[in-house]
Amino acid sequence: MFLPVFFFLSILISPTLANTLSDFCVADLSLPNGPSGYPCKDPKRVTADDFVSSALAVPGGNTRNIYKSTINDINNEQFPGLNGMGISMLRGDLEAGGVSPLHTHRVSELLVIEEGTIFAGFIDTNNTAYYKTLNKRDMMIIPPTLLHFFINVGSTPALTYSFFPSDNHGVQIDGFALFGGNLPSKLLNNITLLDHAEVQRLKKLFGGTN
Structure with a gap:
């Protein structure tokens, strides 16, 4: 099967546990999360179930939204056995015409197309865009922190998997970052060069305030 190969490769290249005296550090979700996870x-309470997850088999939710897509983000919070292992992943489901809009992660991303046809790309810090149409079993590497996007250009739903060299890769979607929060409208007028009416429309669309 295709997927286990990528799990194996990701584990091989992932960082080791910060505490090399331990074989693992299953997350204790009852305690606060920190920069290192x-x-x-308590190892006495660890079971085999802590190292097993079926989360990739499940879509992240309903695709009836403005982007016609959804993700199931699987990190150390959803899969405690990932804690300290330097690996996480997500599942993306996109309807025909669905979009994973411009967004960034803290770390690099290996995108794998499991079903469908995806137009994917990223923009580097010289504002050069790199993009390609990807088909089933194609892969694309996205460098860390760069803006990137995916579009289902096929006529059927698409399924993608992404793998990250971090147990909590983080994500920031541009539209929600700008218009889904509490940045004042006047400030957004200035930094986006959009007029007041358009800023208000986008705030309403993304659920922002101010």
Whole structure:
């Protein structure tokens, strides 16, 4: 099967545990998360279930939204066994015409097309765009922190998997970052060069305030 190969490769290239005296550090979700992950669960309470997840088999939600897409983001919060392992992943489901809009992650991303036809690309810091149409079993590497996007250009739903060298890769979607928060409209007028009416329309669309 195709997917296990990428799990194996990702584990091989992922960073080792910060505490090399431990074989693992299953996340104790009852304690606060920090920059280096969750504190370790008492090894006496660890079971095989902590290292097993079926989350990739499940879509992230309903695709009836403005982007006609959804993601199931699987990190150390959803899969405690990932804690400290330096690996996480997500599942993307896109209807025909669906979009994963401009967004960024803290780390690099390996995109794998499992079903469908995806037009994918990223923009580097010289404002050069790199993009390509990808088909089933194609892959694309996205460098860390760069803006990137995916579009389902096929006539059927698409399924993608992404793998990251971090147990919590983080994501920031441009539209929600700008118009889904509390940035004042006047400030957005200035930094986006959009007029007041358009800023208000986008704030309403993304659920922003001010």
